[in-house]
Amino acid sequence: MYVELRHLRTIRAIQQAGGLARAAEVLNMTQSALSHQVKGLEDQAGMELFVRRSKPMRLSAAGHRMLRAAERILPEIDAMEEEFRALRAGRTGRLHIAIECHACFDWLFPVLEMFRHAWPEIDVDIRAGLAFEALAALNREDVDLVISSDREPPPGILFNPLFDYHPTFVASSQNPLAEQPFITAEDFRDQVLITYPVSRDKLDIFTEILTPAKVEPRAQRTAELTAVILMLVGSNRGVAVLPDWVMREVRSNADYVTRPLGPEPVLKRMYAATRVEDAGKAYMAHFLRLARSEPVKLQRGG
Amino acid sequence: MYVELRHLRTIRAIQQAGGLARAAEVLNMTQSALSHQVKGLEDQAGMELFVRRSKPMRLSAAGHRMLRAAERILPEIDAMEEEFRALRAGRTGRLHIAIECHACFDWLFPVLEMFRHAWPEIDVDIRAGLAFEALAALNREDVDLVISSDREPPPGILFNPLFDYHPTFVASSQNPLAEQPFITAEDFRDQVLITYPVSRDKLDIFTEILTPAKVEPRAQRTAELTAVILMLVGSNRGVAVLPDWVMREVRSNADYVTRPLGPEPVLKRMYAATRVEDAGKAYMAHFLRLARSEPVKLQRGG
DNA sequence: CGACATACATGAATGAACCTCATGAAGAAC
DNA sequence: GTTCTTCATGAGGTTCATTCATGTATGTCG
Numbered sequence: 001m002y003v004e005l006r007h008l009r010t011i012r013a014i015q016q017a018g019g020l021a022r023a024a025e026v027l028n029m030t031q032s033a034l035s036h037q038v039k040g041l042e043d044q045a046g047m048e049l050f051v052r053r054s055k056p057m058r059l060s061a062a063g064h065r066m067l068r069a070a071e072r073i074l075p076e077i078d079a080m081e082e083e084f085r086a087l088r089a090g091r092t093g094r095l096h097i098a099i100e101c102h103a104c105f106d107w108l109f110p111v112l113e114m115f116r117h118a119w120p121e122i123d124v125d126i127r128a129g130l131a132f133e134a135l136a137a138l139n140r141e142d143v144d145l146v147i148s149s150d151r152e153p154p155p156g157i158l159f160n161p162l163f164d165y166h167p168t169f170v171a172s173s174q175n176p177l178a179e180q181p182f183i184t185a186e187d188f189r190d191q192v193l194i195t196y197p198v199s200r201d202k203l204d205i206f207t208e209i210l211t212p213a214k215v216e217p218r219a220q221r222t223a224e225l226t227a228v229i230l231m232l233v234g235s236n237r238g239v240a241v242l243p244d245w246v247m248r249e250v251r252s253n254a255d256y257v258t259r260p261l262g263p264e265p266v267l268k269r270m271y272a273a274t275r276v277e278d279a280g281k282a283y284m285a286h287f288l289r290l291a292r293s294e295p296v297k298l299q300r301g302g
Numbered sequence: 303m304y305v306e307l308r309h310l311r312t313i314r315a316i317q318q319a320g321g322l323a324r325a326a327e328v329l330n331m332t333q334s335a336l337s338h339q340v341k342g343l344e345d346q347a348g349m350e351l352f353v354r355r356s357k358p359m360r361l362s363a364a365g366h367r368m369l370r371a372a373e374r375i376l377p378e379i380d381a382m383e384e385e386f387r388a389l390r391a392g393r394t395g396r397l398h399i400a401i402e403c404h405a406c407f408d409w410l411f412p413v414l415e416m417f418r419h420a421w422p423e424i425d426v427d428i429r430a431g432l433a434f435e436a437l438a439a440l441n442r443e444d445v446d447l448v449i450s451s452d453r454e455p456p457p458g459i460l461f462n463p464l465f466d467y468h469p470t471f472v473a474s475s476q477n478p479l480a481e482q483p484f485i486t487a488e489d490f491r492d493q494v495l496i497t498y499p500v501s502r503d504k505l506d507i508f509t510e511i512l513t514p515a516k517v518e519p520r521a522q523r524t525a526e527l528t529a530v531i532l533m534l535v536g537s538n539r540g541v542a543v544l545p546d547w548v549m550r551e552v553r554s555n556a557d558y559v560t561r562p563l564g565p566e567p568v569l570k571r572m573y574a575a576t577r578v579e580d581a582g583k584a585y586m587a588h589f590l591r592l593a594r595s596e597p598v599k600l601q602r603g604g
Numbered sequence: 605c606g607a608c609a610t611a612c613a614t615g616a617a618t619g620a621a622c623c624t625c626a627t628g629a630a631g632a633a634c
Numbered sequence: 635g636t637t638c639t640t641c642a643t644g645a646g647g648t649t650c651a652t653t654c655a656t657g658t659a660t661g662t663c664g
Contacts, residue, residue: 001383004307021640033623035642040622046390051443053458055631055640060443061396062389069382073375080371081303087364088348094363141353141362156355308651323611335652337613342651357611357660 001044005077008070010037011049011059015067019056090282092121098134099126099147101270102196103226103246107295108147114290119283138273145287146273149204158279159271162291165243167204167266169259170250172236182262185213192238194229197222205241208266230256243268245299270295303346307379310372312339313351313361317369321358392584394423400436401428401449403572404498405528405545409597410449416592421585440575447589448575451506460581461573464593467545469506469568471561472552474538484564487515494540496531499524507543510568532558545570547597572597 013023020038024031042049049063059067086092095115099108108126116124127143134146135154153159169183177187188210200206210217221238223229226246233240234255241261250256260266272291278284315325322340326333344351351365361369388394397417401410410428418426429445436448437456455461471485479489490512502508512519523540525531528548535542536557543563552558562568574593580586 001386003379003383005305019640030624031641032625032643036622039642045386047386051441052641053441057641058442061398061446062386065385065389066382069378073378076371076375077305080368081305083367084303084347084349084364087367094366096363139353139355140360144363321611331651332653333612334614334654338651341613354612354659359612 001046003041003044003066005074007037007041008066008074010034010041011063011066012070012074014038014050014057015059086121092119092123093281093283094123094144095283095287096123096125096127096143097145097147098137098143099128100134100198100202101147101149101243102198102224103243104147104270106226106246107298108291110298111287111290111294114294115283115287118286122283135273138275141275144274144278145284148271148273149268150271150273151269153273156276158274158276160274160288162270162272162288163296164267164269165245167208167241167261167268168244168247169239169241169261170230170233170247171239171257171259172233173255173257174236175239175257177239177259178257180259182260182265184262185209185215188215188217188239191217192219192221193217194232194238194240195220195222196229197224203241204243204266204268208268209241209261245295248299303348305343305346305368307376309339309343310368310376312336312343313365313368314372314376316340316352316359317361388423394421394425395583395585396425396446397585397589398425398427398429398445399447399449400439400445401430402436402500402504403449403451403545404500404526405548406449406572408528408548409593409600412600413589413592413596416596417585417589420588424585437575440577443577446576446580447586450573450575451570452573452575453571455575458578460576460578462576462590464572464574464590465597466569466571467547469510469543469563469570470546470549471541471543471563472532472535472549473541473559473561474535475557475559476538477541477559479541479561480559482561484562484567486564487511487517490517490519490541493519494521494523495519496534496540496542497522497524498531499526505543506545506568506570510570511543511563547600550600 009027010023013026014020014034017023017026020034021031024034027034038050045062045066047062048060049066050057051060083092097108097112099105112124112126115122127137134143134148135150135157137143138146138157139154147162148159151159169177171177171191177183177191180187188205193205195203195205200211209215219238221232223232226242229240229242230246230250232238234250234253244258247258251258272288274284274288311329312325315328316322316336319325319328322336323333326336329336340352347364347368349364350362351368352359353362385394399410399414401407414426414428417424429439436445436450437452437459439445440448440459441456449464450461453461471479473479473493477493479485479493482489490507495507497505497507502513511517521540523534525534528544531542531544532548532552534540536552536555546560549558549560553560574590576586576590
């Protein structure tokens, strides 16, 4: 039994138009075509879908069952097609974001909140968990945007610069290092380093400082949340290196000291990686604009 | 955009099989056919539904949207097709019943209850309201069975006899007519007659007694429910004529008297009208068997 | 790094499915 | 009874999905 949407449309049209000839007009076909089609469908179904005793033919019991299916399914199809039209028009789309940078939650949430208001139809999501191989996921279209500070764009991927930041040292004000004007790799030998639970090549402190200098901290422990890391640092259980914008709240707090990594301060750039073919999309451009300006405002405001 | 179920099946198969070639096997087509089809579908959609950068091709964002539609719609179709198979096999069907005879609720409910257990898949319903023109509704396939005591079967309709019954007079034991051995038309001249709220040609007392004798009762009032009619009769607010099986409960009650209509008792036959083409159906035969035997048992049991 | 295997795309040809046209039959309306 | 409406039917043409044969790109293994 090979039912097709065409058949469902026919069933519905005949019911609504109250007859085969009228339905044919609605469907832009000849009455003959519809008659043939109904006959074929009834052959497939193995039973009569219409009662022909009275003249304008009417649905039989079985026909009513099929009408029910039609009335469930066809609106579903219409909705999908409407969504595709919107998709083509660029009014809607998907923005699933992967973040390689844990601390980015800080500014990403406010940005997404603003974005959602401007583009309510866009399917927005943050996909944690696949921090690994986020760029591959971008290529596979598992996600549509990756927040990253990598630098070598693979082919087909665009790295849109967002803003610059300083990976910044933070410690308890009781920590001896609080005396120094800046912090170097060697200073970490005696420290417990607190980081996000991700691989070292995703952590600025390793990629920029420790790994090049071949220095290993005394110990390393991890915490998921920025607030937890700062709490541990505040109680002098260790030191951390976080992007400067995270320091907003602790800079005015006497329990903490923040210091640049030195001697010359490390400067890194945050990127939003997208597929090149998404570059032209209006909602994508809007998101990038927000992601460029809002974090900076937050930073200044703090 | 002419989406067809074939396309939805394709989308789902490619997703499940994890690739076009494998999906082609599942769908019993060549890989080439599927490739052409996907291309056509993407032309229709106006965008790529699959990502071809990596080798086994995968759904794009838009493709995922279509997959969602497929996963909603295809089970719906499968369910319908399964139902049609069951319909062809006679395991299922529809049994919508119209009753021209109000008092028939009494035995119809127990019968339907038994029937539902034996044929749980049959779509059972009682359609009140269209007591008028019930036979026309049967022809239009609005209903599948009509409980009636008419006698002239229209072409295409089968009148299956169920059982015979006596329209029986019932009154309060305080009513003077309680003295008589039987009741005639003339006896109603001084009585308030209580009936169901239907036209006179559906009421035995009129068709069999009063109309032929051209007798009009003193007054007529109506009540929907048998229990209400009996209550009114019991408090001597009027008299009624009901099928004998209804009297089951009141016959042993000293407040009531029941009398045959006379001089020779009126005998009527109850029928279940069906379409001739439904005659062969197993569930229909089963229902008729129940409707023949159960009311009689109820009558004896009472 | 080159050879081989795998996976998808393409083009022409075939054939089935669907549509139209012309016409017939059977109710329904007058 | 005549006429109008409504659906059915058959032949013929066109469209469109599928197949076969082959090309191309990607992934994999020695």
